[in-house]
Amino acid sequence: MLLHYIDLSWRSVKSTPVISSLMVFAIAIGIGITMTSLSVYHMMSMDPIPHKSSNIHYPQLQVMDDGHEWHSKDNLPNQLSYQDSVNLYNADIDVLSSPSFRTGFSVHLNTPDVKPRMEPARLVNTEFFQIFERPFIYGEAWSRNDQDNKPYVAVITKEINDRFFNGENSVGKEIYLDNKSYRIVGVTEYWEHHVKYYDVNNGAFNSAESIYIPFSIAPLEEVGTWGNMNGWKHQALRGYQDLLTSEQLWTQFWVLLENEAQKEAYGNFLMAYMEDQNARGRFQRETFEYGLRNVNEWMEYNEVVSEDNRILVALSFMFLMVCVANILGLLLAKFLKRAPEVGVRRALGASKRQIFLQHIVEVSVIGLAGGLLGIVVAQLGLWGVRTTNSYYNALATMDWSMLLAAPAISLIASFIAGLYPAWLVCKTQPAIYLKSQ
Amino acid sequence: MLKMQNISKVYQTDSVQTHALRDFSLEVNEGEFIAVTGPSGSGKTTFLNMAGLLEPFTSGQYTLDGIDVGGLSDNQRADLRNQKIGFIFQGFNLIPDLNIFENVEVPLRYRGVSAKERKRRIDECLEQVGLASRAKHLPQQLSGGQQQRVAIARALAGNPRFLLADEPTGNLDTLMARQVMELLEEINRNGATIVMVTHDPELARRAPRNIQVVDGQLADFTLYQGKPDADIERANAPLKTAEV
Numbered sequence: 001m002l003l004h005y006i007d008l009s010w011r012s013v014k015s016t017p018v019i020s021s022l023m024v025f026a027i028a029i030g031i032g033i034t035m036t037s038l039s040v041y042h043m044m045s046m047d048p049i050p051h052k053s054s055n056i057h058y059p060q061l062q063v064m065d066d067g068h069e070w071h072s073k074d075n076l077p078n079q080l081s082y083q084d085s086v087n088l089y090n091a092d093i094d095v096l097s098s099p100s101f102r103t104g105f106s107v108h109l110n111t112p113d114v115k116p117r118m119e120p121a122r123l124v125n126t127e128f129f130q131i132f133e134r135p136f137i138y139g140e141a142w143s144r145n146d147q148d149n150k151p152y153v154a155v156i157t158k159e160i161n162d163r164f165f166n167g168e169n170s171v172g173k174e175i176y177l178d179n180k181s182y183r184i185v186g187v188t189e190y191w192e193h194h195v196k197y198y199d200v201n202n203g204a205f206n207s208a209e210s211i212y213i214p215f216s217i218a219p220l221e222e223v224g225t226w227g228n229m230n231g232w233k234h235q236a237l238r239g240y241q242d243l244l245t246s247e248q249l250w251t252q253f254w255v256l257l258e259n260e261a262q263k264e265a266y267g268n269f270l271m272a273y274m275e276d277q278n279a280r281g282r283f284q285r286e287t288f289e290y291g292l293r294n295v296n297e298w299m300e301y302n303e304v305v306s307e308d309n310r311i312l313v314a315l316s317f318m319f320l321m322v323c324v325a326n327i328l329g330l331l332l333a334k335f336l337k338r339a340p341e342v343g344v345r346r347a348l349g350a351s352k353r354q355i356f357l358q359h360i361v362e363v364s365v366i367g368l369a370g371g372l373l374g375i376v377v378a379q380l381g382l383w384g385v386r387t388t389n390s391y392y393n394a395l396a397t398m399d400w401s402m403l404l405a406a407p408a409i410s411l412i413a414s415f416i417a418g419l420y421p422a423w424l425v426c427k428t429q430p431a432i433y434l435k436s437q
Numbered sequence: 438m439l440k441m442q443n444i445s446k447v448y449q450t451d452s453v454q455t456h457a458l459r460d461f462s463l464e465v466n467e468g469e470f471i472a473v474t475g476p477s478g479s480g481k482t483t484f485l486n487m488a489g490l491l492e493p494f495t496s497g498q499y500t501l502d503g504i505d506v507g508g509l510s511d512n513q514r515a516d517l518r519n520q521k522i523g524f525i526f527q528g529f530n531l532i533p534d535l536n537i538f539e540n541v542e543v544p545l546r547y548r549g550v551s552a553k554e555r556k557r558r559i560d561e562c563l564e565q566v567g568l569a570s571r572a573k574h575l576p577q578q579l580s581g582g583q584q585q586r587v588a589i590a591r592a593l594a595g596n597p598r599f600l601l602a603d604e605p606t607g608n609l610d611t612l613m614a615r616q617v618m619e620l621l622e623e624i625n626r627n628g629a630t631i632v633m634v635t636h637d638p639e640l641a642r643r644a645p646r647n648i649q650v651v652d653g654q655l656a657d658f659t660l661y662q663g664k665p666d667a668d669i670e671r672a673n674a675p676l677k678t679a680e681v
Contacts (some may be wrong), residue, residue, distance in 0.1 A: 008534075
């Protein structure tokens with residue numbers, strides 16, 4: 001019977017092309033607008049590393065004098081000083097961790113054939129690749145020994161490898177960052193992410209860096225940050241070495257904690273560390289607090305998805321409801337015009353349920369067509385968003401879940417629109433129309 | 438087959454009650470062919486709607502083929518209509534988007550008959566009304582008489598035991614009306630019970646049993662067979678409208 005209803009729906013659409021097209025366009029526009037904002041919201045808020053996000057944690061330390069306030073909701077700074085990052089990494093505790101910060105270099109091969117190019121880079125420790133599961137095409141991450149003793153090594157991404165080495169295995173070759181030569185030890189896939197969750201402080205939707213070098217290079221080459229730097233205390237910095245020992249906060253830190261026991265132990269370690277630093281006279285503080293948030297908690301804490309985005313999604317759904325109201329009116333007109341036919345069907349034995357189903361199927365056919373056209377409208381909308389700024393390139397896209405959600409939302413919306421007209425028409429009293437037809 | 442006892446139907450508007458049927462009692466036996474006559478507004482169509490379970494009645498008792506229909510739900514009445522009653526309307530009431538085959542198919546689909554059986558029944562019925570070659574035509578491509586024959590085929594498709602015809606020849610010329618009447622007589626001879634509302638004296642005379650409805654009541658109960666048209670015309674003459 002369902003196929004028969006679909007057949008009747010198609011005939012009905014064909015017999016009323018103008019009103020049917022109007023309904024399809026109305027729902028397509030509504031779905032297009034809704035899916036545009038919902039897709040961006042979805043990309044912003046989706047779990048970037050679902051199988052591991054609850055294990056990767058970001059520590060926050062309250063290492064400042066009493067009386068100083070930090071501009072965060074819980075008075076905890078969202079970056080670490082260089083010395084804290086180094087201390088936490090070198091602490092005698094059995095966890096995988098890595099400090100990091102964003103920087104950039106003029107990249108070249110020290111030959112006249114290849115033009116130098118400014119590229120963002122990231123200073124990390126070798127555990128970074130393991131924590132975030134970066135897949136290697138060639139080679140591997142540098143060793144702890146390299147990091148400590150021969151730190152002029154680099155991991156590059158496929159993009160850099162393609163540009164400078166024509167995609168060939170470049171492991172063992174030299175690459176120049178500014179005027180220093182680094183030995184390439186590994187080539188990773190390009191890190192495509194929607195949210196740069198490992199550094200939300202410095203542009204949560206920026207693209208990934210294409211070169212990674214050891215954190216221990218920082219003091220050797222006096223590498224400056226390309227990210228934000230804040231401090232709670234006025235300090236006169238007379239050079240890079242002063243920066244490294246200052247209370248300026250400009251590094252990020254990630255630690256892998258596999259279970260609650262590890263998390264609790266690491267929390268205790270952070271408390272002990274802060275008390276130790278206090279005892280050493282770095283700051284004067286009575287009570288301490290720490291933060292230890294996993295990836296999703298960290299993204300939420302930093303409001304990666306802002307309230308504005310949520311309001312935008314809510315507004316787009318309201319617009320969809322306006323479209324639904326319009327479709328409801330058109331459906332009422334269409335279905336009630338067909339009341340005489342329904343009267344005949346009822347006289348010939350159709351139950352109210354059968355009439356209701358016939359009309360709901362018709363509404364669903366219109367909704368499905370509107371949903372599919374809505375995907376096209378949404379693609380246009382997302383293309384429009386992408387053209388405004390390359391910053392949105394990874395965000396303004398539809399993944400499979402959104403592509404499937406579009407017709408589903410369209411079906412639900414059209415079902416809501418069709419409920420009342422279908423219910424009204426199924427209540428048709430056959431006797432009223434049989435004589436008058 | 439059909440037994441109505443003291444059936445009343447009252448239409449209620451804001452301040453007015455209209456008694457369309459009052460204490461209407463009638464018994465129709467299996468295989469009968471009855472013509473129902475009466476002036477306009479006398480309640481003929483209301484009676485037909487009650488008999489065809491198209492509208493609920495206000496009071497009284499109605500038994501169709503041994504089933505007391507008074508307590509049936511809307512869906513149960515629809516089911517009973519589908520199983521036992523065939524309808525033929527003055528305006529044919531064919532669905533314009535469906536071709537002839539599909540129009541005849543409608544009651545069978547609601548009955549849940551298999552596709553193979555549906556085709557067999559439809560072919561048989563269209564053959565019976567002489568329209569087998571027009572199965573793929575749309576209603577608007579047929580003449581009025583042909584459309585009414587399609588409506589008869591649709592009414593017959595479900596093998597109903599009870600056929601209700603409301604002015605079946607009202608929109609047809611004399612020749613086509615006669616053909617339709619002959620078809621109904623043949624159907625009656627094959628065993629179906631037929632109740633036909635008509636204004637046409639010739640048709641009424643051809644029915645073995647005539648009843649007259651006046652002011653929502655059964656006014657006369659006469660065998661008209663062999664009587665002159667004048668008697669029937671007198672029966673159809675305008676009377677006062679139903680009491681308000």
